[in-house]
Every structure is written in C-alpha cells, then in structure tokens.
Amino acid sequence: MRIFKYVSLFSGIGGFEQALNKLGGTCVMASEIDKFANKAYEVLYGEPTIGDVTKIDENDVPDHDLLVGGFPCQAFSVAGKRLGFEDTRGTLFFEMARIAKAKQPKVILAENVKGLISHDKGKTLNTIIQTLCDIGYTVDFNVLNSKYFGVPQNRERIFIIAIRDDLITPEPWHIEGTNVVAKGKRRISQIDGIKTFNFDWPPQTEVTTRLRDILEDNVDEKYYLSEEKTAKLVAQLESHQEIDSDGLQMLGKIEGINGHEQRKKVYSVSGVSPTPSGLGIGGNTEPKIAEPQMPRHVDLKGHDAIKRVYSMEGVEPTLTTMGGGHREPKIAEEVRPVLTPDRENKRQNGRRFKDDGEESFTLTAQDRHGVATGIPPHYRIRKLTPLECFRLQGFPDEAHQALVDAGISNSQLYKMAGNAVTVNVIDAIGRRLLRYVTY
Structure with missing residues (x-):
C-alpha cells in the first residue's frame, strides 16, 4: 500500500478520512470546532481533533503530503487592485492558505458548494485561485456530482486541486462548453499570474445506485x-x-x-x-x-x-x-x-x-x-432516517452505529450527514492524487 500523510481541516465527521485512510493515508492532524462533531470524530477515529483552526500556529502543524478541507464559503474583502493571499485574511480559507504557505504540502484538496464559482460576482473564487498560485501551487477545479459515484444523491460540489509547482508542469485549461465551470475558468484565465493544469478528473457518466437501494x-x-x-x-x-x-x-x-x-x-x-x-x-x-x-x-x-x-x-x-x-x-x-x-x-x-x-x-x-x-x-x-442519510454520503453502516452507541442524537446525526463530504467522491479523486502524494 502506498503511504502518505495528510492534515484535515474543518473535519466534521471525517468524510475525507473515510476515503483517504483506505488509500494508505495517515491523518497527522485534524481540526474541527463543533463540539458534537468532535465527539463523533473521536468515536470514529480514536483521537480528538485539535479544535479551532484559528488557534493553531502554522509552524506547529506536522509535516504532511496532502492538505484537505471543506472550508465554509465567505465573501472576501478585496480592497486593492491585486487579488491574493492578503485579501483572504479574516476568512476560514485563509487558515487553510496560511498552513499551506508555511508547510508546503505536495497537494491541496479543497471542497465547497457549487455556488462558490459565481459567489460575490466571481471575486471569491478568483481570490482563492490567485492565492494558491501566489503561495507556490498550480491549480485546477471542477464540479462533481455525488450521484455519479455510487450514492443516489444529487449533490454538486466544487473541488479545487492545487499541486506544488515543482511537481507539475503548467498548461492552459482545456475549456469546453458554457457551463458554470467553463465560464469560471474563462474568467480566471484572464487574471495575471495564474498557473493552471488539467487534472485527470474521474468520469461522470452513469448513475448506478437508486434511492430504493439504500433505504432501510x-x-x-x-x-x-x-x-x-x-x-x-x-x-x-x-x-x-x-x-x-x-x-x-x-x-x-x-x-x-x-x-x-x-x-x-x-x-x-x-x-x-x-x-x-x-x-x-x-x-x-x-x-x-x-x-x-x-x-x-x-x-x-x-x-x-x-x-x-x-x-x-x-x-x-x-x-x-x-x-x-x-x-x-x-x-x-x-x-x-x-x-x-x-x-x-x-x-x-x-x-x-x-x-x-x-x-x-x-x-x-x-x-x-x-x-x-x-x-x-x-x-x-x-x-x-439518519442511517439512510449516512448511506447517501457513502459512510458505512458501522460508522453510523458507532455514533448511535455513543449516544449522539438523531438531530446531530442529521446535521453531521448534511455537513459531510461524500466519501465515494473523495475516494475517486484520491486514487488519482496518489501519484502526487505517495512515496
């Protein structure tokens, strides 16, 4: 098994962990602020997270190959003519960026809602991409729908992949069509200093699981x-x-x-x-x-x-x-x-x-x-039911049962499932990232 180390931010109940651990990953640090999600995380993975990411000194973060997280979508205050790292201060994406800038992991994988592409008239994503390029990375992004990855849930999310500059040769994005991703890439391509590449995204061609298949x-x-x-x-x-x-x-x-x-x-x-x-x-x-x-x-x-x-x-x-x-x-x-x-x-x-x-x-x-x-x-x-919601996010039944046995309420289980990232999607992306992060 190929081995790599990763850091998980905004961890929730560990959707990234469920996939990456099976691919040979070891989580060397996780961060989550919600007390109920923290309890669930410790039940599922045996160790607590370190808590609030804003309280972490980036220099204290362990060395790692992959930095992952689904940061909350926030508008940035873009005051000057130039977009970049300084413009993200005060946002939770900045916490991810400052750790990446200090520790220089090989790869960054970030997840967010599809609306991030056009959020604040495009300024938010523009700033994120420019920031990643500023701190030494070459970037690609795409929208993936969970329904194409073995779970019957119509869930569209943007995934941003940044590869450290010394591991990738920049190339212009291959842009086709007029969907929101194509429009976003055409817009961002016009920004000075952008470094791009074309990731081998998993195909989205077939829905293989029906809702009736996951019902109790x-x-x-x-x-x-x-x-x-x-x-x-x-x-x-x-x-x-x-x-x-x-x-x-x-x-x-x-x-x-x-x-x-x-x-x-x-x-x-x-x-x-x-x-x-x-x-x-x-x-x-x-x-x-x-x-x-x-x-x-x-x-x-x-x-x-x-x-x-x-x-x-x-x-x-x-x-x-x-x-x-x-x-x-x-x-x-x-x-x-x-x-x-x-x-x-x-x-x-x-x-x-x-x-x-x-x-x-x-x-x-x-x-x-x-x-x-x-x-x-x-x-x-x-x-x-909460179990069906966990199944819709690709979590195994055993994970849900462990949280039930730990006394976590149904209302919290629903919230945890809704906030999670779909495990199957991370698995599909992670397999294509192994060439960059393993040693």
Whole structure:
C-alpha cells in the first residue's frame, strides 16, 4: 500500500478520512470546532481533533503530503487592485492558505458548494485561485456530482486541486462548453499570474445506485407523516403553487413529453387535461387544476397499503399475493424523493416530489428530506432516517452505529450527514492524487 500523510481541516465527521485512510493515508492532524462533531470524530477515529483552526500556529502543524478541507464559503474583502493571499485574511480559507504557505504540502484538496464559482460576482473564487498560485501551487477545479459515484444523491460540489509547482508542469485549461465551470475558468484565465493544469478528473457518466437501494427495510413509524399531513402534501401536487420552474406532477404522466413541453400540460389523476397552462406567458391565466382525489383505503398502512394493486381511478378489488406461486403485480411500487416532508411550506425552490427512480435531494444540515413510497396515486411519506442519510454520503453502516452507541442524537446525526463530504467522491479523486502524494 502506498503511504502518505495528510492534515484535515474543518473535519466534521471525517468524510475525507473515510476515503483517504483506505488509500494508505495517515491523518497527522485534524481540526474541527463543533463540539458534537468532535465527539463523533473521536468515536470514529480514536483521537480528538485539535479544535479551532484559528488557534493553531502554522509552524506547529506536522509535516504532511496532502492538505484537505471543506472550508465554509465567505465573501472576501478585496480592497486593492491585486487579488491574493492578503485579501483572504479574516476568512476560514485563509487558515487553510496560511498552513499551506508555511508547510508546503505536495497537494491541496479543497471542497465547497457549487455556488462558490459565481459567489460575490466571481471575486471569491478568483481570490482563492490567485492565492494558491501566489503561495507556490498550480491549480485546477471542477464540479462533481455525488450521484455519479455510487450514492443516489444529487449533490454538486466544487473541488479545487492545487499541486506544488515543482511537481507539475503548467498548461492552459482545456475549456469546453458554457457551463458554470467553463465560464469560471474563462474568467480566471484572464487574471495575471495564474498557473493552471488539467487534472485527470474521474468520469461522470452513469448513475448506478437508486434511492430504493439504500433505504432501510424496517423503519419506525415515528419517521412517517400522519395521514393528514400526507394528504396535504399529495394535494399540493394538484395546486398551481406546485407548478413552478421545475414543476412536474406526481400524479399522471405523459409518455414521450419532457422538459418544457411537459410543463405546459396540466395534470389530473387520470391523465392529462387538453388545456395548456398559461404559466405567465402571453398574459394567460393560471390553469384550473382538477380537484384533489384523495387516496381510498387511507386506513391501510405500510406493507398492507402497498399489497393492493391500484389503477389511476382507484383501488382494484384484488389483493396482490406476495409469494405462494402467484405472479407479482404488474404495477411496481414507486420510490420518489420528497423535499422537506416535515415542512408544509418548503423553503427551497423546485419540485416537492421528484420522479420515481430519481436521486435524493441534496442533504443539508438544516433540512430533513424524505421519500414517498407506494403505487400511484397512493403513497406513504416519511423522513429519511439518519442511517439512510449516512448511506447517501457513502459512510458505512458501522460508522453510523458507532455514533448511535455513543449516544449522539438523531438531530446531530442529521446535521453531521448534511455537513459531510461524500466519501465515494473523495475516494475517486484520491486514487488519482496518489501519484502526487505517495512515496
């Protein structure tokens, strides 16, 4: 096994550690300020972090090959004409930069939200890249989505890789397309003194894991919404408030119509109304939506509920047989991601329900996402469990169980999962970094 040493900043519960340790890495120092995350870190890795990174003297940091961290996104005060190291003072990225400047690790790997690329009109990322170049590094960055790395979560994050100048030959970025990464690279390429290279980024071509693959088999009733709350959420799907810029109805589908064309139709539980919706175009009014048709047999719960075969008009009289030599029903149970099911009024824009088979919404520290399971138009809706959230971030079940056994509450487990970096993504990047950091 190839060996390397790394320092982990803003460590949380160690998403970087989960991947890098298996690749031959040894963490020689970790820093985390949150007391609950610190407790979890010690449970998982056997040693506490050193605490607040702002209290660390950079000269006391052990020598290391790789510096990693997902620093919080903060606006910089760029007062002068020149961007660079001095302009980052007072931010948490500066703490990462000052350690790198003093210790000169071979590689820096930083993670942040996708919005960093355009944050503060691009000044934030401009300053970060210029700073890394100033302190002796050549840089590349890209946005990777966790859904392409074996976890069914739609999670886009920017990853910045800086290689020490003596280990890499600079070359212009290969820039194609007009996405946010291409626009950011074109902008930054115009800054004087920028040193760039083209990292061998892992491919993002195929989604291999579905949300149903990571769900627990048996979930406590406390995670399920009441019948009343479930009915309200389902009713929202037939309200004009649910037809927004990303609006798609859960009930009723159109074969072969996608994207904007699909959004021009009004759905009912039995199919598609012939009337296109106005959607604010040409002065037309909002469409009239069919009256909500509530599920029949609402007294059925859990597995008893999904043992019935449903048509779009109601409930067929025949119970399906789960075994006994009889055929399975032709209508499959759906698994749909649900945005913040515990909130009647969602805080985020976009669809409340995704389509069957789509990836989970992005986990955050503030929101609790969920899942709707059932056979249309009858669903049960529940919150994802903490274990399922840990799975969506690529953590092994054993890690979650260790934290449960240590007495960490569900609310903290949700927060820890939302703040974590996806282990599978770090593994994919780390394998491509080994050539630079191992000895």
